[in-house]
Amino acid sequence: MMLMKIVSAERHTFEFRPDAEPALRVRPGEVVRFETSPLPAERLFAAGDGWVDAVDVRLINAVTGPVYIEGVEPGDAVSVEILEVVPLDWGWNANIPGFGILSDNMQHPLLRRIPIRDGRVWLNEALSMPVEPMIGCLGLAPARGTTSTLQPPYPWAGNYDLKQVRPGSTILFPAQVRGGLFSLGDLHAAMGDGEATSVSIECAGAATVRLGVRKRLDLQMPRVETPxxxxxxxxxxxxxxxxxxxxxxxxxxxxxxxxxxxxxxxxxxxxxxxxxxxxxxxxxxxxxxxxxxxxxxxxxxxxxxxxxxx
Missing domain, CATH: 3.10.28.20 (Acetamidase/Formamidase-like domains)
Structure with a gap:
């Protein structure tokens, strides 16, 4: 049985920052499960027809963490091996009028709860596809200041929305501070390359990763390694x-x-x-x-x- 530590969704934030108090301290090679909360989406559904007015983009893209990794120094690379991403049994999709590249085609609001069952994402009763879970936003603390979890992304952290950041992959980040201070969030049950509408099948759930360090790796930007x-x-x-x-x-x-x-x-x-x-x-x-x-x-x-x- 794989031993792991857990960071609950209660330890969420909307920015990466170097002075954040770590939720956990781990040694390189340890496995951590990060849990994310469905509450932001549940608030939208609870608002009914007024859900568009309830959207606060500053509070829409939470990450869980951070985790301090022993031995990490600026100039090292933190490796994040993605072992598992498990969505809850539902996700959601939305359209805000005037937002995104399909705004001329979709001029009315849309908020839909998307069932996830039997390994499939049910876009409607007749249209489904396999669950392909991935992590949209993740990374490390900056050397100074703060980095938003929404936009723009930076070399050390951000809302990259890369379909390749999925189980079986490892993503590397250049460390800016001691311990790295790693966080993740913005889980997706399915997403096309490029996230064409700026929204995926968003979901809450849990992501399990193995955190490591590659000492003095000359890394300027994140890198994704898949099989x-x-x-x-x-x-x-x-x-x-x-x-x-x-x-x-x-x-x-x-x-x-x-x-x-x-x-x-x-x-x-x-x-x-x-x-x-x-x-x-x-x-x-x-x-x-x-x-x-x-x-x-x-x-x-x-x-x-x-x-x-x-």
């Missing part, structure tokens, strides 16, 4: 996707050359052949560059074989 791909993240001001794209590619180029040992020429050609670019969430311009790990594994295997022959 199939490595993702580097680029951030820029709202709508400046050209800058975010360049930023993501710069991070990937550094990873391929500094950490995987490719020459600049080989990294460039690999970009041309195999690197994909995708959108992250809408809280800023968020772009992901990714490379399939099987390509790099094949290179490593060939290199080892040639080394033995030599």
């Amino acid at each position: 199939e791909r490595i993702y580097t993240i680029g951030l820029a001001e709202q709508c400046d996707y050209a800058a975010a794209r360049r930023h993501a590619c710069d991070q990937m180029f550094h990873y391929l050359t500094a950490e995987r040992g490719l020459t600049a020429e080989d990294a460039y050609i690999l970009f041309s052949a195999a690197v994909d670019l995708t959108f992250g969430g809408p809280a800023a311009a968020v772009v992901l560059a990714s490379v399939p790990l099987d390509v790099l594994a094949e290179r490593d295997t060939i290199g080892e074989t040639e080394g033995r022959r030599a």
Whole structure:
């Protein structure tokens, strides 16, 4: 049986800050379950037809935490291995008139409770899809000041809304303060890449992660590692996707050359052949560059074989 520590939803906040009192202290490698609350959504449903007026964006994207990780120093990377994300038996979706890229198509308010049962998300009685739970907002405390849980995201924390931040993945963050001070929240039962409407199938529930540290890793931005791909993240001001794209590619180029040992020429050609670019969430311009790990594994295997022959 896996031993874990628990941070209850009572320890929620709407910002990442360096002076926050830790909810827990853990050693690298320990497992923590973060619980999130359905109360913000329940308040909207309780408001009835007046729910739009009840929306307070400052109080809509809570995270649970923070957790202090022993041994973490600025300049290290905190690793967050996502073991499990379990939604409650319902989620929700909403449209506020004038909000989001479909505002010309959806001009009336919508607030719908979404049942979650039998491993599926029921968008209506006839339309369902598999539950694909993920974490929308997570990260570490800044070195100074505060970071919003809504927008914009920063290199150390934020509302990234990345479909890839799901069970089986590990996300790395550059630590800014001792202990890192990690928090997470904004769970989703399902979401398309880019969160096109700025709303997913939002839900409450629990996320279980293993927290670790990679000492003195030269990490400037978050990085997502899945069994199939490595993702580097680029951030820029709202709508400046050209800058975010360049930023993501710069991070990937550094990873391929500094950490995987490719020459600049080989990294460039690999970009041309195999690197994909995708959108992250809408809280800023968020772009992901990714490379399939099987390509790099094949290179490593060939290199080892040639080394033995030599």
